[in-house]
Amino acid sequence: MEDKQRSILIESASRFPPPQGVKISYGTSGFRADASILSSTVYRVGILTALRSIQTQSVIGLMITASHNQVSDNGIKIADPSGGMLTQDWEPFADSIANAANPEDLVLLINEFIKKEHIPIGGVQSAEIFLGRDTRPSGESLLEAAKQGISSIVGAIATDMGILTTPQLHWMVRSKNKGTKVSESSYFEQFSNSFRCLMDLIPREDTSSSKIVENLIVDGANGVGGEKLEELKKLVKDLVIEVRNSGKEGEGTLNERVGADFVQKEKVAPLGFSEDDAGIRCASLDGDADRLVYFYIVPNSNKKIDLVDGDKILSLFALFIKQQLSVSNKDHPIKLGVVQTAYANGASTDYLKNLGLEVVFTPTGVKYLHEKAAEYDIGIYFEANGHGTILFSEHFISWLERRINELASTSEGSEQHKAALRLLAISNLINQAVGDALSGLLLVEAILLYNGWSIQRWNELYQDLPSRQLKVKVADRNAVTTANAETVVVKPSGLQEAINIEFAKFPQGRSFIRPSGTEDVIRVYAEASSQEAADNLAKSVAEHVDRFLG
Numbered sequence: 001m002e003d004k005q006r007s008i009l010i011e012s013a014s015r016f017p018p019p020q021g022v023k024i025s026y027g028t029s030g031f032r033a034d035a036s037i038l039s040s041t042v043y044r045v046g047i048l049t050a051l052r053s054i055q056t057q058s059v060i061g062l063m064i065t066a067s068h069n070q071v072s073d074n075g076i077k078i079a080d081p082s083g084g085m086l087t088q089d090w091e092p093f094a095d096s097i098a099n100a101a102n103p104e105d106l107v108l109l110i111n112e113f114i115k116k117e118h119i120p121i122g123g124v125q126s127a128e129i130f131l132g133r134d135t136r137p138s139g140e141s142l143l144e145a146a147k148q149g150i151s152s153i154v155g156a157i158a159t160d161m162g163i164l165t166t167p168q169l170h171w172m173v174r175s176k177n178k179g180t181k182v183s184e185s186s187y188f189e190q191f192s193n194s195f196r197c198l199m200d201l202i203p204r205e206d207t208s209s210s211k212i213v214e215n216l217i218v219d220g221a222n223g224v225g226g227e228k229l230e231e232l233k234k235l236v237k238d239l240v241i242e243v244r245n246s247g248k249e250g251e252g253t254l255n256e257r258v259g260a261d262f263v264q265k266e267k268v269a270p271l272g273f274s275e276d277d278a279g280i281r282c283a284s285l286d287g288d289a290d291r292l293v294y295f296y297i298v299p300n301s302n303k304k305i306d307l308v309d310g311d312k313i314l315s316l317f318a319l320f321i322k323q324q325l326s327v328s329n330k331d332h333p334i335k336l337g338v339v340q341t342a343y344a345n346g347a348s349t350d351y352l353k354n355l356g357l358e359v360v361f362t363p364t365g366v367k368y369l370h371e372k373a374a375e376y377d378i379g380i381y382f383e384a385n386g387h388g389t390i391l392f393s394e395h396f397i398s399w400l401e402r403r404i405n406e407l408a409s410t411s412e413g414s415e416q417h418k419a420a421l422r423l424l425a426i427s428n429l430i431n432q433a434v435g436d437a438l439s440g441l442l443l444v445e446a447i448l449l450y451n452g453w454s455i456q457r458w459n460e461l462y463q464d465l466p467s468r469q470l471k472v473k474v475a476d477r478n479a480v481t482t483a484n485a486e487t488v489v490v491k492p493s494g495l496q497e498a499i500n501i502e503f504a505k506f507p508q509g510r511s512f513i514r515p516s517g518t519e520d521v522i523r524v525y526a527e528a529s530s531q532e533a534a535d536n537l538a539k540s541v542a543e544h545v546d547r548f549l550g
């Protein structure tokens with residue numbers, strides 16, 4: 001490292017001292033903590049993204065968000081050149097620089113890393129980082145810290161893309177690196193055009209059921225997603241969408257008893273919904289709009305909801321794609337795969353396997369699911385909480401385009417031809433960079449319309465096994481290590497045996513625990529044949545966690 005570069009780093013780092021006595025770790029989707037202690041982390045991640053941009057000679061994304069966490073938290077997500085999450089190889093470096101005690105240690109770590117990775121800093125290479133943030137009040141000053149980190153690497157520039165959903169920023173990074181347009185309006189254009197394209201491929205006679213699609217009510221979690229959906233809905237005339245909790249002044253607090261995480265974990269209607277909405281199709285986004293769940297309020301039930309979660313969105317997508325594939329193509333072998341985590345409801349896994357699909361499991365976190373899904377021609381991944389997408393391989397898209405041309409000349413307008421066109425429309429409608437609540441919502445709506453299904457009919461695809469999730473505060477959540485896609489506790493020893501004894505007591509009992517990567521808690525999941533049994537199982541496992549780690 002040249003002297004000039006070194007002194008720029010030492011000087012700027014001294015303006016962002018790390019918080020005392022706190023260890024910051026790169027978790028499930030990046031860094032997350034109380035916003036008041038994050039400026040040094042954001043500054044340092046700014047440096048990391050500049051190095052990553054030089055290394056890959058591509059644009060990198062840095063998003064300031066804490067997604068579903070409370071409004072006083074904030075965090076950082078990093079988008080790699082493909083639009084996916086930062087490569088896992090760089091996570092240890094992210095961890096170590098975030099915790100460097102002083103500017104000298106920080107420079108030492110950076111120096112070691114650029115040597116090891118052969119990153120040509122100080123050369124002619126330039127670097128560009130796209131910055132985005134959600135609506136949290138702390139976002140503005142943290143964004144400034146990110147800019148300072150980026151500009152302390154010679155030749156690196158930051159481009160502020162403004163207030164965005166996380167998937168919008170990931171999409172922009174991907175598009176830029178592919179050489180296509182990157183503005184926010186091109187994002188809205190792509191998804192609204194592809195939606196229209198798919199709608200045009202829906203058989204005429206079935207559109208009589210279009211009533212089913214009226215009256216979608218969306219809970220925007222009082223975050224950035226609600227605001228963006230208001231814009232998107234102007235471009236999709238076929239849908240009537242009412243946005244609540246849209247983040248407007250006075251409507252409520254971000255993620256407080258609203259949003260996809262709340263609805264999915266608590267299984268209750270968000271604020272702003274009442275008995276008057278009973279039976280109507282509703283959806284909920286999370287704080288940075290990368291998660292989507294659906295629900296409806298059960299009539300005369302005191303606002304009880306039936307949740308239609310990520311597993312059911314996945315099942316709806318998988319079923320539709322499987323159907324379109326079998327119509328469009330009889331002979332060519334296509335690798336279609338489904339990726340879930342241990343949080344997937346057992347009934348969804350059974351349903352998908354019964355459809356004849358290949359189902360694989362990864363640990364929690366989109367970085368794992370995405371990587372696995374990318375191994376297929378078409379890989380569909382979803383977390384139960386509603387984060388997921390469908391990945392189409394380039395190889396498959398080229399094949400599909402050839403197939404469409406072939407069918408256009410032999411049987412233009414046939415069902416076969418249309419099914420192939422539908423698959424192509426889906427590949428443009430579903431965000432290829434990362435799970436995206438807005439793009440996912442458009443695809444759900446189009447498929448429901450195609451099938452002529454109400455949300456209740458969709459929910460009947462299979463019946464969820466009753467489940468319960470709990471959080472347990474412990475002294476050190478990192479004392480827990482797990483194996484087998486997080487289904488088995490390795491440490492502390494004895495804890496897994498205790499859990500085994502508990503779930504053996506319940507028919508269809510299943511339970512596992514893992515340290516959260518976004519909150520300072522141990523998460524407990526339990527599933528059993530009745531709600532009471534699931535609740536009891538979760539409670540007794542939580543007690544063991546407390547006993548071993550409390």
Ligand SMILES: CC(=O)N[C@H]1[C@@H](OP(=O)(O)O)O[C@H](CO)[C@@H](O)[C@@H]1O
Nearest residue numbers: 028029365366383385516517518519
């Ligand atoms: C049980 C659960 O929903 N966990 C979520 C949550 O991670 P935790 O590591 O469980 O805190 O946030 C992640 C980021 O949004 C998401 O990928 C993951 O699925």
Ligand SMILES: [Mg+2]
Nearest residue numbers: 067286288290
């Ligand atoms: Mg999120």
